[in-house]
Amino acid sequence: MFESPVKTRDLILFSFFSFMIIFFVFLSSFFDERTKIVFCNVGQGDAAYIRIRNKIDVLIDAGPDKSVLSCLGKYMPFWDRKIELAFLSHPNNDHYNGYFFIADRYKIDKFITVDTASLIVSKT
Numbered sequence: 001m002f003e004s005p006v007k008t009r010d011l012i013l014f015s016f017f018s019f020m021i022i023f024f025v026f027l028s029s030f031f032d033e034r035t036k037i038v039f040c041n042v043g044q045g046d047a048a049y050i051r052i053r054n055k056i057d058v059l060i061d062a063g064p065d066k067s068v069l070s071c072l073g074k075y076m077p078f079w080d081r082k083i084e085l086a087f088l089s090h091p092n093n094d095h096y097n098g099y100f101f102i103a104d105r106y107k108i109d110k111f112i113t114v115d116t117a118s119l120i121v122s123k124t
Helices: 008-030 067-075 093-105
Strands: 036-039 048-052 056-060 082-088 107-113
Touching (some): 048 067
Parallel strands (some): 056 082, 082 107
Antiparallel strands (some): 048 056
16 A cells, blocks of 8 residues: 555644644734834825734724725734724825725724814915
């Protein structure tokens, strides 16, 4: 019969050590207390994601479309589906349209926006 060059014991050891490496990488990211600031590439528009001490997610603007979702998917932990604080700097489409797509996938606890009436400057 044909004998495999890989022994069962070697396969078990390889699987065990692979699992341990993945487990420790996961744990290290879970307990990472550093604040992360990411400026998301959303094309025409702006979006910035901040994760504070691995607990609080903040989003400043959301860009013009759903491209902000790929940024959040890359930098937010996969189990975290809540944005604690969202800001809208000013009411232009290229800053707020992405929030409509975010609302389908994430819960936003608090949403802060500027008073648009205060943005009107009168000339005297």
